[in-house]
Every structure is written in C-alpha cells, then in structure tokens.
Amino acid sequence: MRRNGVLMHLSSLPGSQGIGSMGREAYDFVNFLEKAGQSVWQLLPVVPTSYGDSPYASFSTFAGNPYFIDLDMLAEDGLLEKSEYEDLDWGASPESVDYGALYRNRTKVLRKAVSRLLKNKPDDYYEFLEENYDWLPDYALFMALKDKNGGKSWLEWNDDEKNYGSEAVTRLAEKYREDVDFYEAVQYLFFKQWKDLRKYANDKGIDIIGDLPIYVALDSVDAWSHPELFQLDADRTPVAVAGCPPDGFSADGQLWGNPLYDWDYHKKTGYDWWLRRIQYLTKLYNIVRIDHFRGFDSYYAIPYGATTAKNGEWKKGPGMDLFNKVSKHVPEGKIIAEDLGFLTDSVRKLLKDTGYPGMKILQFAFDSRDGNSNEYLPFNYPVNSVAYTGTHDNQTVKGWFESAPRDSVKFAEEYLRIDGEDSDEDRNWIMMRELMASPAGLSILTAQDLLCLGDESRMNTPSTVGSNWTWRALPGVFTDELAQKLRDYTKMYGRLPQKPKCVPCESAE
Template structure:
C-alpha cells in the first residue's frame, strides 16, 4: 500500500494582504510548496460561513461557503473593486492573527460593492449556478437575508411567521429583500468558482484535498430553519435535546456543543436522502472527507436542552452501518476518514472496522502517565496500516506546546520511547514528527505549526473556550525554503514522497 503524507492548515491561516487567508495567490503558492516537499494531501478545516465564536464547526449552512475566503484580488481583476478600496479598509494590526470583527465589517462592505457593480443577473453562468444549486442555495440566501433584517439574531428568535416559514411570510421577504437574497447568491457563486479553480490547481500538482465536515449542523443554520423535520425539534421548532460529549481529557464538565440532534428514525424512512445529498456535494468540493465525531453514528450523546453543561447527558443509538451501506450503494466507494477520537467503546471500534474507513491516531494521546505498558493504541508501533496518524489536530496543543505542558514523568516516557535524552527541548518536535512518519500508518498528516516548532500561542483551538480560537495565521515567508527542505527530507526518508 502506498505511504503518503500531508499538511494540516486552515485556509484562513494562509498569509494574505487583507486580514485572513483566502483563495488568493498565497493559496496557490502554498500548493506549490506542498508539491516541492513531496506532499500528497492538504487537509483543511470546514469551509462553511461562520457564526458567533468564528468556529468553522458552527456554520450557517452545511452546504454554503464562507465569504471571507473569496479573494478580493480576483474581484479587483474582474473590475468590480479597486486596490485603493481594499487597501483603505482596516484589517487589523497583527498579521499573524485574524481580527474577525474587522474582517466582518470590511469584507462585507467590499463584497456588497462588488455585487452592486457586477451586473451579475445578466451572467448566464450565474443563472446556471442558481438553477443547479437551488435545492440548498435559495433557502440559504433567504435565511441570511432575513437574518440581516432581524439584526443577526438566531432564527429561533425571529417573528413567528417567518420562523415557521408561513407561505405569506416567505413570499413577503423574498419580494421585499430580493437584492439582499441575490447578494447572498452572488457570494456563493464567487466562492464556488474560486474554490474549484484552486482545487483543480492542487489536483494538477498531485495534491489531494482532505475536507473536514462536522457530523452536526448548527442550530442557527439554514439547514435547521428550512428542514426542521430532520432534527429533534418540538412543534415550535425548538430543540428538545442537543449535542455534545461527556467529560473527558479536554473538559471536566464535558462539551456542550448545542447542535440539534438528528431524528434518525425520519432519516431512515427517507433512505437517508439528506445524508446522500450532503456527502455527494462534499465530493464535489473535496477528494477525501474527514467526518468529525464519527462515533456519533454508533451512539450519540444527548443533553437536555437548556442545561448549562454536558454532565446530565446520556448515550442513544445512532444509525450505525445502515447509513454507510446506503452511502456505498448510492455513491460507490468513497474515501472517508473516521474521526474516532474521544471515548471509544467496542461498538464504535466495530463500526469503524466494518466501514473499512481509516481511523485517526494522535501522538499526543500516547504518553498519559495514567496508562501502563506499551499497549496504547496511540503509540506509533501500534498504528495499523489502515489509519491516519497525526502529531495533533486543530483541537490539540501544538506538539511543542504539548511537550512543555505535560508532567516531568510523561516527558521522561517520551524521551525513553524516542531513545533520545539529548535533543534540545526546543528541537524535540523534529524527532516526534519523525516518530509517526516512520509508523505503519498509510497516511500521516502534520499540522503546519508542528513543522515550524511553534508553541501554544499558535494553537488553533482550545475546546470549550470562546474568543481566542481560529485566529492563527502563517506570516509571509514563514514557510521558507529551509522549512520546505526539512519537510521534504523527512517525507523522503520515510518513504512518503509523492512521486505521482
């Protein structure tokens, strides 16, 4: 079996001129660098439009793209914006971090100008895009336009007539806010055009895209508003229970995500039609799909709506293999990575095994001093070939920050496992990366921060916290020729070079 590797980096973490990574020249440069150091994959975070907290895992739509990622330079080339207009905006003062408040104000102000100058309604390609995507696009565009009317409030707080989608209310808002709706459709048109061009460029260089999708949708989303029948909602379309996970190593009180739970009985009755649509659309955007919280298909954690934490939750049965047999029958063999981390039971292991999808192995979980012996699934000598190995994920500390934070006893375990008592602490990220790259795992994915040896100031996300996450960005020139050479050397040394 071919051995491969890749780099984990959110599109938003790319350097760029206007405050946030996007589909600009810097994205193409990053693909070139991936090719230069022999990588096979670029793993990204979800691409959906983000809401409060800026998490890509809480999106206004499971189908729509984030307007922040639209390249303003491309709009300048199209003649609907000027460089002077883009340069006059305040994008924040720290090039290594996204200032989401400034991004929100500046981007949408410029994007609205671009739309108003575009004469987009006359573009036959735009009309074709609207027709082909009408099954999700119209609801999303109306949802976002109405959200603007109500000052950005969650749809559960809108007036009853539009909250419950009465016909007269739907007609009224679509008529009165026609141009606001078309603006949202224009943003999605620009997003998909630019993303598909970038993906085609990457594929042409032998780089495949690993997309990341949350198992759940956000409560404040077009999906929940337009299709309440899919979720555990009451007669007023308010949740009866919400998603999360129980207390674990990340949080002593568990994680209260707040997403609506699926009505799996309804999905089963419809032949899992919504899931088939969702995954089919994903494979138009990505080459491989990583499904976050895969264990939720075996059993999902149900928390009473209104609780302040996850401690009173309980497990309920999910659809299991029935869903994935249906997917295979309808879509054929598709590449999926099962995010099987957290509290894992024998039935979850059986589901991953029966599906045939590779699970995930995270090095940072391997050296818990509370475990004994060498039997941990996360120790690299135990990685099966059918797995994807990581030093850490977007939810973890950087590998350097992790080593600094663990106990002295655990640091000794790491050193002994490496047979390395001499490498300077600040350079230990290199033998740790090499450790999983030489494992049997077919694919190894390394976060960009780990290849740079960065500490926890560059961490992407700390679960159960709000306000400081999803901000980290590469600085211009940080992925230098020396870094590319180092990555390439490790990749070649352990037989993971992409010879195409």
C-alpha cells in the first residue's frame, strides 16, 4: 500500500504558549492531514530536552516533554486559571521558540496545575504510576536532584547523589518527596494529553511515526541510574563518546558527545534494556524510526575530551544478535531504519537481514559531494523504503536550491526538467511530486517544503548550537487550498488512504 505523510514536530505548531503543544492547533493539524489525504504524521522525539534544546539530547529516553502540555486544556480541566499563564512572557516572535522564556516560566505554571491535581487525584492516577514504575520514579528523582543542584550535570553532584543505589534512592526520594511528586504528576499530564491526541489521529486513519535516538545524553537519568549500560570508567566518566567521522559535509566530523553502549553487557542481559525501550516506543507511537541505524553494525568511538571527531575509530556493534531478539517481541511493520551516513556492505546487509525499510533523501541524489548519490535517485528506490525530500537535519528544498553547489543544482534542474521560468514554489512542488512518484512505499514531505520556506525555517544544522529546533509555523498557513492541492497530488500518485471495501449486510431472516 502506497502512503504519504508530513514531517512536522510538535514544537513547530502555531499557538500562543511559546511552543507548539498538544492542544487545539495539534488537532487542527490532524484535520489538515485528513483533508489532504495523508495517512502519516511524523514527529521528532517528544522527550524532555536538555542543554541545546535538542530532542536528540534528553534527560530521559522514556519521559515526555513538559513544554508540549497544553495549558488551555489544563484550564479546561480546572487545573489552571487563564490569568495564570496568558500574560506571561513566552517569547517575542510567533515564528520562533524562545527556550529561555519557556525555562523561566513553564515550570512555575505547571506547579500550580500539579498542586490542584494532587489535591484531587484522578481515578487513573495511581494506575499510571504503577504502569510506568520501571522508569518514572528514577526520572522524577533525577529531575528533583538536578533542581537541587542548580541544573548541574549529575557527574558534578556529591557522591551521595551521584552514585545511584537502592538505599540512597529511597532516602533521597523521601527527602525531596514534594519535587518527586511534582515530576511524576507532570508526566501524568503529558501522557493524558498525548493519549488523547494519538487516538484522535488514529481514529482519522493517521499513523504517528516517532523517533528512537540510538544514543542517550550523558546528563540523563538513563546514564545516572544505569551506568552499567555504558562505556564508563570507575568514576563514571565516559571512556569514549559518539559521533560521525569527517565527510564531504563536515571537515571535522560530528562530535555528539553521547556515552557509548557497553554492548558486551547488553548481550549478557539478553538486550533487556533495548527490548523494553523499543517495545515502549512502539506503544507510544504507531511506527518507530530508529535513528543512526548504522551504529548497530559498527559505531564511531571518539576519545572522551577530544574537541573534534577526527581521531575516532570504528568498532563493532551488536548487529543481528540484537534484532533477532527484537523480532520476537515487536510486531512486523513497526520499525523504520534511518540508514543514512557512511554506509558499508555490512550495514546494507544488516538492513536487508532485518527487513526494515530504510530511508532515501531526494536532496542527496543531486549532491556532487556525496559519492553514494546515485542510490538516492528516485527510480532506484526500493518499494520497502521511506522517501523524503529532506529530514530535520537537511536544508529545505528552497534553501538547497539557493545554496547547493552549482553542479548539483544544474543536475537537479536537468533531472527534474526545471526551467528558468519556474518559481520557487514550482520547484518545490516538482521536487515533492518526483518523490511521491517514486516506487517507495511511503513518502514524507516536510511542513517547511509544503509551505515553500527557506533555510530560516530549517530545524537543525548538525554540529551547531544556538539557533536549532526553534522554527514555528504561523497561524493559518495550513489552508484548505493547500490541503486540496496536496490531496490532488497524493491521489495522482496512488497514495491516498485505501478505504475498506463495503461488504453488504445479509438480510435478517
């Protein structure tokens, strides 16, 4: 079945609370997708963000981002008064997320909502705590201790707090009970709204694709509470960290800084942590995209303390030993593999052996700096793949045409039959139509490309900090006219949702 969808992170939705949320605008966007004949909404990770505001560097691999909790919905539930949040500073521009303003004000508002929630707990509150007992108490305590330590990394805490253990955890949880209760209640509020939004989308025939970042942040509850999962020394300092080697796009490579996994330990435990993580996310989303899939074949290890990624080395990952276990616990069709980057024959074999669909990026097909560009030409896409014009790490189509090397642009214009009279909007739609016409079973368009925006709307420029993850759509841009245009092309290329055939009822005797 051929399908089409849109990549649009929650943070980028319009609204009056400084960042996109799970409120009315999210439901309006689902309605837009339905009108446009789309069957997929792809998101970035919905986890809490840490320094740098990246959803790929979170305090927890299981928790939800409190910024996405819609305050108007809390007011409707009697947990807030509108006067408690409407006049606060949520940032100066509706086109950009001001994470500083959110950091200063969001928690204060949520504390008021939580105080009312805890005075009259809903019937399902303790059920929620029990269902998430394997991660929620540790997360809540971790966040409480971060507050107590002024936001410092757990590596800088005193030994009593830094060295996770059952006796210390019990004692500290009681000492900071009020804050622990707060962070647990915030997660209840997040997942209540998330569950309702997902059901609304699913009831309209729209699946949600979410992300599973391969790595976790060093400053996370995962590394603090389970140091045995990672390559840490006796002082819990990383031996090496994650990243990517230099390539045609980055002379220094990418230094991500995440702790690397101790794969020998994971193997001994039957990959228990990984199985729990993947199963959890396949319940949170309809489909999970595993980020940096090639890292399971071999991963790039950079000495801790290095300032660039130049001096790393490749080391062997778990390969099919992990995914043979996953296949026994996760239903088929639930996983997409992000197989971009430096690919080898062994990475390609791993993808083939798993049976997961890989990813194809149309921009890469024309880039003269990429030696693998031919495999990204649309006629080469296998049916079992997911095709994109670009991802959150790429330029927009408009931005790419404006700044890519001239040889690359010339090739794209010739291949796509673009002439000098075509407008920016024409070029965008020609590119997107080429993607939808490809053999790929699923094609995904970015919201920015649908709106014909330039690189001012780019979500992320890898290896940079300060201006990423901030783009927001303005109210009213996802119009009925745009929905109809997208629907027409989706139908043209055989990607409209397939309605079940009507079976006449037998007449009652």
